[in-house]
Amino acid sequence: MKKIIKNLTMVSALALTLSACSSSDSSTKKEKLVISTWGFSEDFFREEVYKPFEKEHNVEIVLDSGNNADRLNKVRQGNSDVDVIYLSDYYAEQGIQDGLFEKIDHSVIPNVENIYEMAKAPLGKEYGPAYTIAQFGIAYNPDEVKKPITSWADLWNKDLGGVITIPGITSTTGPMFLDAASKVSGNTKFNENAAFTKLKELMPNVLKEYGQTSEFVNMFAQGEIAAGPIMEMYFTQLQEAVPNAKFVSPKEGGYAVMNTVNIVKGSEQKELAEEFINYLLSKEVQEKSAKAKIDSPVNTKVQLTEEEAKGLTYGEDVINSLNILDMKFVNKNSKQWIDRWNKELAQ
Numbered sequence: 001m002k003k004i005i006k007n008l009t010m011v012s013a014l015a016l017t018l019s020a021c022s023s024s025d026s027s028t029k030k031e032k033l034v035i036s037t038w039g040f041s042e043d044f045f046r047e048e049v050y051k052p053f054e055k056e057h058n059v060e061i062v063l064d065s066g067n068n069a070d071r072l073n074k075v076r077q078g079n080s081d082v083d084v085i086y087l088s089d090y091y092a093e094q095g096i097q098d099g100l101f102e103k104i105d106h107s108v109i110p111n112v113e114n115i116y117e118m119a120k121a122p123l124g125k126e127y128g129p130a131y132t133i134a135q136f137g138i139a140y141n142p143d144e145v146k147k148p149i150t151s152w153a154d155l156w157n158k159d160l161g162g163v164i165t166i167p168g169i170t171s172t173t174g175p176m177f178l179d180a181a182s183k184v185s186g187n188t189k190f191n192e193n194a195a196f197t198k199l200k201e202l203m204p205n206v207l208k209e210y211g212q213t214s215e216f217v218n219m220f221a222q223g224e225i226a227a228g229p230i231m232e233m234y235f236t237q238l239q240e241a242v243p244n245a246k247f248v249s250p251k252e253g254g255y256a257v258m259n260t261v262n263i264v265k266g267s268e269q270k271e272l273a274e275e276f277i278n279y280l281l282s283k284e285v286q287e288k289s290a291k292a293k294i295d296s297p298v299n300t301k302v303q304l305t306e307e308e309a310k311g312l313t314y315g316e317d318v319i320n321s322l323n324i325l326d327m328k329f330v331n332k333n334s335k336q337w338i339d340r341w342n343k344e345l346a347q
Contacts, residue, residue: 030054030058030059030060031057031058031059031060031269031272032059032060032061032062032269033059033060033061033062033083033084033269033272033273033276034061034062034063034064034080034081034082034083034084035050035061035062035063035064035082035083035084035085035086035276036063036064036065036066036071036074036075036080036082036084036085036086036264037063037064037065037071037085037086038065038066038067038068038086039063039065039066041292041294042063042065044289044292044294045294048285048288048289048292049280049285049288049289053276053279057272057275059272064080064082068087068088068090068091068172069091071085071087072085072087072091072094072095072100075095075100075264076095076098076100080264082264082267083263083264083267083268083269083270083272083273084261084262084263084264084267084273084276084277085101085261085262085263085264086131086259086260086261087259087260087262088172088257088258088259088260089122089123089130089257089258089259089260089327090172090175090327090330090331091172092123092127092128092260092262092327093123093327093328093330093331094331095262096123096124096127097328097331099265100264100265101127101128101262101263101264101265102262102263102264102265102266102267102270103126103127104126104127104128104262104263104274104277105274106120106121106125106129108271108274108278109129109274109277109278109281110278111278111279111281111282111299112129112278112281114281114283114299114300114301115129115130115281115298115299115300116133116298116300116316116319118130118133118256118258118319118322118324119131119133119258119298122258122260122324122327123260123327127260127262128260128261128262128263128277129260129261129277129281129298130258130259130260130298131259131260131261131277131280131281131286131295131298132258132259132289132295132296132297132298133256133257133258133259133296133298133313133319133322134231134232134233134256134257134258134259134296134313135231135232135249135254135255135256135257135296135313135318135322136173136176136177136229136230136231136232136254136255136256136257137229137230137231137232137247137248137249137250137254137255138152138154138155138227138228138229138230138247138248138250139220139227139228139229139230139235139238139245139246139247139248140226140227140228140245140246140248141220141226141227141242141244141245141246142244142245142246143242143244144163144223144226144227145159145160145226145227146159147159148246149227149246149248150248150250150251151250151251151252152180152181152183152184152250152252153184153252155202155205155227155228155229156184156198156201156202156205157205158205160205160226160227161204161205162204162205162206162207163205163207163224163225163226163227164205164206164207164225164226164227164228165206165207165208165209165210165215165216165219165225165228166202166206166209166210166228166229167209167210167211167229168209168210168211168341169337169338169341170211170338171210171211171212172257173229173231173255173257174341175325175330175334175337176229176255176257176323176325177229178195178196178199178337179195179255179323179325180229180250180252180255181194181195181196181198181199181202182194182195182198183252184198184252185197185198192333192337192340196340196341196344196345199344199345200344200345203345207219207224207225208225210228213230213231213234216228216230216234217234217237217238217241220238220241220242220245221238221241221242230247231257232247232254232296232311232312232313233295233296233311233312233313235247235311236293236310236311239311247311249318249321252323253321253322253323254321254322254323255322255323255324255325256319256322256323256324259295261277261280263277281298281299282299283299283301283302286298286299286302287299287302290302290304290308290309290312290314291304291308293311293312296312296313296314297312297314300316
């Protein structure tokens with residue numbers, strides 16, 4: 001009998017030990033934060049941005065990668081468990097109109113106070129900030145262009161016949177170039193008819209429209225084109241192929257391309273997502289991304305040398321010189337512009 005009691009005692013002790021271990025494992029189990037992003041420079045972000053946040057918050061960051069449209073559609077259709085989503089302002093506005101994002105209390109994201117004014121609430125105070133701003137301007141090869149390019153209007157110069165490329169209307173920067181055409185036509189406010197008329201005049205200079213920046217880079221590297229509108233963040237790739245290449249902020253002003261970060265409605269990790277957004281805007285993370293030539297910083301406390309700032313949209317004077325499109329207006333009119341572009345301009 002004593003032996004039986006002794007064995008029962010040992011079994012009970014073992015059960016308690018296993019129960020304690022199970023409870024301990026449960027308490028240390030990592031939560032997940034699912035981030036929807038483009039997927040470029042993933043090795044950098046994994047090591048320099050995500051890993052420190054994972055360690056500090058005992059969380060596992062899971063990535064859902066793809067382009068703006070595909071990722072937004074997954075959220076729209078309810079086919080994802082995304083908590084945080086990175087989108088250009090054009091697509092983020094669509095998400096807001098569709099009611100896909102949580103409203104954000106900026107008071108719990110203190111680093112918002114340390115970023116450029118235009119980045120704080122580009123789509124409304126209840127939604128996410130821009131964590132980087134890229135400039136849409138003009139790149140050209142001075143060895144192939146007779147006169148220096150200083151203006152959007154210079155792209156209409158007949159000397160550039162057949163050697164430029166422009167973004168298609170469905171690309172992120174397509175509406176920006178449409179607005180630039182309106183400015184070249186002499187309008188201070190956007191004039192759709194004037195813009196399309198001016199673009200018709202430009203088409204003899206256009207070798208091909210591009211939908212992805214890689215197409216621009218390849219055509220430029222191979223000498224098929226000599227100039228065209230592009231985001232400054234890709235300029236270093238052009239210089240690798242053509243060292244003498246120049247990037248220009250047109251005298252009428254470049255355009256701000258703002259990449260935003262929002263919290264998806266229904267996320268069970270809202271507080272953690274807000275902490276991540278605050279972390280993303282910190283001087284430490286912004287400085288790392290800038291020095292790695294990944295993203296231009298919006299945190300005004302980031303200080304870069306002239307060499308470090310090359311290829312980046314950096315400095316208050318540059319930021320304040322940029323034109324900003326009203327994304328509500330753009331999204332309201334985009335279908336009409338696409339239809340008209342395809343009928344009147346498509347090559």
